[in-house]
Amino acid sequence: MLEIEKLSVSYGTVQALQEVDLKIAGAGVLHGVIGPNGAGKSTLLDAVSGRRRPTAGAIRYLGENITRRSVAWRRRRGMARSFQRTNIFQDLTVREQLALVAWRLRDDRVEDVIEVMDLGDYLDEKAGRIAYGVQRRVDVALALIGRPQLLLMDEPGAGLSAEETLRLFEHVRELIRERGIAAVVVEHDVDAVFACCGVVTVLDLGRHLATGAPAEIRADKRVITAYLGSAA
Amino acid sequence: MNGEAAARVPVQRDALRAPTARAGWRIGAGAAALLAFGVGAVAPQYVASDFILKLADGGLLLGILALAIACLMSQTGLVTIGAASVYGGVGYFFAIGMTEWDLSPLAAIAVSMVVVILYAAALGALIIRTTPLAFMMLTLAAGEMISHAVLLEGLRDYTSGADGLVVSFQGTLFGLESGDFTNAARFWAIVWTAAWVAGLAAWGVRRSRFGAVLRATRQNEERMRFSGFDTYAPRLAAFVFVNVIAGACGLLHVLNSGFVSPESLGLGVSTNALVAALIGGTATSAGPLVGGLIFAFAQDEFGARGFTQLLTGIAIVLFIVVFPGGVVGALDAFVRGMFRKRQRESD
Amino acid sequence: MIPLLIANSLALASLLVMMSSGLALIYGLRDVINFGHGALYMLGAYIGYSIANVAGFWVALVVSPALLALVGAALEYLALRPLQRRSHIEVALVTLGLGIILGQALIFIYGGEARTVEAPPSLAGSVTVFRLTYPVYRLFLIGVGLGSCGLLALWLNFTTSGLHIRAVSQDPSVARMMGINSDRLSFLVTSLSAAFAGVAGVLAGPYLSVDPGMDVTMIVSCLIIVVIGGAGSIAGAIVAALLYGFVQVAGSVFLPDLAALAPYALLMVVLLVAPRGIGRGRAPA
Numbered sequence: 001m002l003e004i005e006k007l008s009v010s011y012g013t014v015q016a017l018q019e020v021d022l023k024i025a026g027a028g029v030l031h032g033v034i035g036p037n038g039a040g041k042s043t044l045l046d047a048v049s050g051r052r053r054p055t056a057g058a059i060r061y062l063g064e065n066i067t068r069r070s071v072a073w074r075r076r077r078g079m080a081r082s083f084q085r086t087n088i089f090q091d092l093t094v095r096e097q098l099a100l101v102a103w104r105l106r107d108d109r110v111e112d113v114i115e116v117m118d119l120g121d122y123l124d125e126k127a128g129r130i131a132y133g134v135q136r137r138v139d140v141a142l143a144l145i146g147r148p149q150l151l152l153m154d155e156p157g158a159g160l161s162a163e164e165t166l167r168l169f170e171h172v173r174e175l176i177r178e179r180g181i182a183a184v185v186v187e188h189d190v191d192a193v194f195a196c197c198g199v200v201t202v203l204d205l206g207r208h209l210a211t212g213a214p215a216e217i218r219a220d221k222r223v224i225t226a227y228l229g230s231a232a
Numbered sequence: 233m234n235g236e237a238a239a240r241v242p243v244q245r246d247a248l249r250a251p252t253a254r255a256g257w258r259i260g261a262g263a264a265a266l267l268a269f270g271v272g273a274v275a276p277q278y279v280a281s282d283f284i285l286k287l288a289d290g291g292l293l294l295g296i297l298a299l300a301i302a303c304l305m306s307q308t309g310l311v312t313i314g315a316a317s318v319y320g321g322v323g324y325f326f327a328i329g330m331t332e333w334d335l336s337p338l339a340a341i342a343v344s345m346v347v348v349i350l351y352a353a354a355l356g357a358l359i360i361r362t363t364p365l366a367f368m369m370l371t372l373a374a375g376e377m378i379s380h381a382v383l384l385e386g387l388r389d390y391t392s393g394a395d396g397l398v399v400s401f402q403g404t405l406f407g408l409e410s411g412d413f414t415n416a417a418r419f420w421a422i423v424w425t426a427a428w429v430a431g432l433a434a435w436g437v438r439r440s441r442f443g444a445v446l447r448a449t450r451q452n453e454e455r456m457r458f459s460g461f462d463t464y465a466p467r468l469a470a471f472v473f474v475n476v477i478a479g480a481c482g483l484l485h486v487l488n489s490g491f492v493s494p495e496s497l498g499l500g501v502s503t504n505a506l507v508a509a510l511i512g513g514t515a516t517s518a519g520p521l522v523g524g525l526i527f528a529f530a531q532d533e534f535g536a537r538g539f540t541q542l543l544t545g546i547a548i549v550l551f552i553v554v555f556p557g558g559v560v561g562a563l564d565a566f567v568r569g570m571f572r573k574r575q576r577e578s579d
Numbered sequence: 580m581i582p583l584l585i586a587n588s589l590a591l592a593s594l595l596v597m598m599s600s601g602l603a604l605i606y607g608l609r610d611v612i613n614f615g616h617g618a619l620y621m622l623g624a625y626i627g628y629s630i631a632n633v634a635g636f637w638v639a640l641v642v643s644p645a646l647l648a649l650v651g652a653a654l655e656y657l658a659l660r661p662l663q664r665r666s667h668i669e670v671a672l673v674t675l676g677l678g679i680i681l682g683q684a685l686i687f688i689y690g691g692e693a694r695t696v697e698a699p700p701s702l703a704g705s706v707t708v709f710r711l712t713y714p715v716y717r718l719f720l721i722g723v724g725l726g727s728c729g730l731l732a733l734w735l736n737f738t739t740s741g742l743h744i745r746a747v748s749q750d751p752s753v754a755r756m757m758g759i760n761s762d763r764l765s766f767l768v769t770s771l772s773a774a775f776a777g778v779a780g781v782l783a784g785p786y787l788s789v790d791p792g793m794d795v796t797m798i799v800s801c802l803i804i805v806v807i808g809g810a811g812s813i814a815g816a817i818v819a820a821l822l823y824g825f826v827q828v829a830g831s832v833f834l835p836d837l838a839a840l841a842p843y844a845l846l847m848v849v850l851l852v853a854p855r856g857i858g859r860g861r862a863p864a
Contacts, residue, residue, distance in 0.1 A: 545679030
């Protein structure tokens with residue numbers, strides 16, 4: 001579904017990602033990406049979604065090299081992204097923004113998304129006025145419109161409690177299984193990742209450290225060192 | 233869809249469009265508008281003096297230019313302060329077309345408008361990708377360059393430099409003669425019609441999906457891209473659209489005044505139009521049009537005493553801080569307030 | 580020829596650096612363009628003129644900026660802070676309106692003719708440096724310009740408040756999350772920016788002139804510089820000011836008819852090549 005080959009991204013003199021290789025399998029699998037601060041997790045998502053141009057390397061999506069494609073193009077081809085800092089339309093009502101995106105992506109089953117993200121009670125509220133937790137659900141809902149094939153989620157648990165994050169992850173896992181979506185989730189809350197993800201990748205200082213089943217990763221000495229080493 | 237549809241929360245696909253009003257209300261509103269249009273076109277020449285009409289003509293022309301600026305501002309968040317260069321520039325092309333290139337008035341108008349569209353498309357293509365402030369500065373730059381170009385020695389044969397060009401035409405244009413445009417009373421009906429056309433066009437944009445896309449892009453351009461939208465083309469289209477309005481309005485202006493000069497396309501006209509938009513309120517079509525009229529009459533009243541600039545400054549501050557919706561916005565809020573009060577009293 | 584060109588560019592750039600860094604600071608901090616910045620400059624110049632007539636140039640150079648700092652504080656408390664919640668366009672337009680009012684008030688008080696301010700005797704005349712005979716006053720101007728650049732760089736890079744300002748300019752929301760008090764910073768920056776405008780205004784007297792159109796000329800120049808320099812980048816503004824100064828001076832020497840348009844052409848060229856401006860400024864959202 002998604003192949004990342006020797007991906008490198010640098011900001012000026014800072015090398016955020018160095019020659020990262022990663023393969024994201026197909027539908028129904030929740031693929032978690034973890035790593036200490038500065039590991040380059042968000043940069044990885046930025047590069048894959050098109051927000052940042054990589055300095056080297058290639059990204060293949062459904063067999064096609066999309067490294068030079070625009071953000072909008074990728075979205076229309078089914079690669080959707082949710083954001084760490086809620087990135088929605090503050091002055092539009094929930095209904096309005098969902099409908100707008102649904103129109104663009106020719107999706108006539110917005111009701112499904114509304115139900116799944118439990119936004120029924122907030123449809124006619126201006127997004128800027130609703131609670132933060134609900135805003136985050138709107139953020140994810142916007143990404144779910146248009147029946148995406150690959151979902152990229154950037155720290156969906158940011159600002160939520162551990163329990164809320166776990167519940168969100170379980171919800172997302174259920175969702176992608178039902179709909180046959182592939183998902184890559186970058187997250188800080190390691191427990192939620194280990195509990196719900198089928199595959200876990202660990203990045204450290206811009207490099208790929210390890211990829212495997214949660215149990216393997218948990219036991220991997222290099223991963224433990226990476227985390228302990230950076231814990232102040 | 234399936235049996236569970238009834239339990240789901242209904243989402244209208246056209247949820248973005250303004251709710252459609254009942255048929256009866258719409259017919260009533262349409263009839264009232266038609267009546268207002270008719271009365272407004274005809275009545276003033278019987279009631280007002282030629283002098284007042286002349287002021288009103290100028291005010292409404294400024295109002296249409298202000299409408300163009302306001303439409304761009306409210307839908308895209310982009311401020312253009314070079315609109316006068318199109319407003320005045322089109323007059324130059326019209327004049328030159330007839331005198332230098334021997335075009336008929338109609339052909340000269342067509343050529344001028346084509347030039348406007350090409351210019352707006354080219355300029356827009358270059359400057360829309362920048363930040364809003366950069367955009368504004370670039371429209372200023374473009375406007376100043378054009379102002380300067382008109383005064384260049386090399387183009388003196390075409391533009392007559394600082395003296396300006398006298399513009400007139402023989403024969404008829406859309407069935408009207410030259411005198412119909414220059415006569416203050418007869419021109420009122422023309423500019424009133426143009427104002428309604430422009431106003432309806434702007435209203436149409438605001439209510440359409442195109443307007444919704446523009447406004448959403450203004451709020452969160454990045455999320456629009458991440459939702460599959462092209463954020464560049466719609467704004468470019470909007471920019472061309474408002475410049476077309478400015479150009480058409482500029483043609484009316486030159487037909488009315490019979491004269492075009494570097495002042496017509498200067499920064500002063502652009503800022504006057506911007507202030508007129510603020511005075512009337514940028515959210516509606518009526519706002520800038522009313523603002524133009526108010527500006528024209530205020531300028532006549534106070535300008536003679538040399539206070540125009542000062543009042544412009546005061547107007548800007550006043551109409552942003554105290555009356556952010558402008559005159560029309562304030563009236564609208566007042567009327568709504570009355571409705572709500574009456575509703576509460578009747579409860 | 581070239582050394583003269585460079586010297587004149589530096590002189591003009593010195594003035595522009597003082598003005599545009601002030602504008603860039605407020606822009607970086609509050610995301611607001613103070614369109615009245617040119618009017619503050621004009622106020623500084625006219626106040627400087629009046630004081631110089633009574634107490635001499637050097638007193639004016641101290642008192643005018645001090646008074647301007649007070650005006651800056653007033654601007655912050657009476658306009659910028661109350662309107663914080665409004666859109667950036669609206670606040671910018673309000674500063675424009677206030678600038679127009681101030682400019683008109685000055686014309687009303689002083690009349691419409693240009694005023695001349697004499698350079699103080701200690702700075703009059705010319706001196707020969709590197710085989711170039713150059714007015715002492717302009718060398719002084721260059722010195723002050725470089726000095727203010729240096730002080731600004733020191734402040735931004737080596738003090739806590741400077742660090743906070745850089746942080747907020749780069750990423751406002753994160754900075755606020757970290758508890759940086761932008762209100763206090765804003766007050767400091769606005770007053771400082773106004774004071775700088777005061778210094779520039781006084782210095783401009785003997786170098787350019789004190790006339791009714793100086794506010795418009797200056798704000799347009801500053802805006803072009805800030806845009807070229809990139810939002811939130813002080814270093815970018817400084818480089819842009821140097822570039823602007825050079826283009827303006829070179830333009831008036833080589834293409835006198837089109838000199839007035841040179842800055843606009845510069846703006847267009849730079850933005851075509853680098854749409855976000857020269858500096859590294861704000862991180863993309």
